[in-house]
Amino acid sequence: MSKLIQVYASDRVGKSTFCQKYRDGGYEYHHFSRSDYSSLLTTDANYVVADRGYLEQYFYDTLYRGVHYTQEQMCSGIKQFERQLAAKYHQVETFWLYKPWDDIMIQRHLDELSEMFTGSPLFSQDSIEAQLTKRKDEHIKYYQYMNQVRKLSMFTHTIITTK
Numbered sequence: 001m002s003k004l005i006q007v008y009a010s011d012r013v014g015k016s017t018f019c020q021k022y023r024d025g026g027y028e029y030h031h032f033s034r035s036d037y038s039s040l041l042t043t044d045a046n047y048v049v050a051d052r053g054y055l056e057q058y059f060y061d062t063l064y065r066g067v068h069y070t071q072e073q074m075c076s077g078i079k080q081f082e083r084q085l086a087a088k089y090h091q092v093e094t095f096w097l098y099k100p101w102d103d104i105m106i107q108r109h110l111d112e113l114s115e116m117f118t119g120s121p122l123f124s125q126d127s128i129e130a131q132l133t134k135r136k137d138e139h140i141k142y143y144q145y146m147n148q149v150r151k152l153s154m155f156t157h158t159i160i161t162t163k
Contacts, residue, residue, distance in 0.1 A: 002046040004089040006053040008150070009097035010142040011135070012108040014162045015051050018097060022049035032056075041084055053094070054081050055153060059145045063138065078152050086154070094157035096150060101139050104163070109135050 005022055009015045016031070023029045028045035032052040040050060058074050061067040069077075085092055099105060113131050150157060 001091070002089045003048070003091045003093065004040065004085060005049040006092065006094045006155075007049065007051055007097065008053055008056060008094065008146065009099070009162075010139045012105060012112065013097050013099040015097060018095065018160075018162075019049045019051045022047075037081070041088055048089075054078070055146065055149050058149055059142060062145075063141065074149065075152055078149075079154070082154050092155045094150075094153065094155050096146070096157055096159045097162050098143065098159060099162045101136050105139065106132065106136075 005019075005027065007015045007018055009018075019027075019029060025047075027047040027049040028043060030039055030043075030048060030050045032050065037050075037054045037057075040048060055078065058069055058077075062069070082092075109132060110128070113128050117127065
């Protein structure tokens with residue numbers, strides 16, 4: 001029996017932390033930052049946890065790569081890939097982690113930005129504020145977009161609000 005766990009969420013919400021319990025339980029871990037999800041189809045592992053997933057491709061392609069899809073293209077692409085997943089895995093479980101944009105999210109992003117830019121000539125309060133504004137906008141758009149896209153998936157899903 002083979003099982004795939006897919007975990008979806010905006011940045012800094014806790015996907016990797018959520019996936020860790022599966023990694024600790026022996027699941028093979030796949031973290032995606034681009035739109036090549038083929039390793040989910042080619043792995044020999046029976047238990048796999050995916051930190052991000054195929055459905056996000058449509059959001060990030062639109063937001064960062066200027067690629068726009070019709071509803072028909074998205075439906076067709078999602079169905080095709082999910083049929084391949086269903087043929088490979090006996091069970092596919094999907095988790096959607098949700099965290100509203102709040103003081104905790106702001107602090108998580110500030111911590112990351114400080115790590116990235118401290119000591120850099122790019123580090124300034126203005127650049128941090130601009131990044132925070134951009135990240136808040138992405139966070140809000142992510143959930144608006146993904147709330148629509150997830151309805152196209154054939155797999156059942158569980159929505160979890162994180163702290």
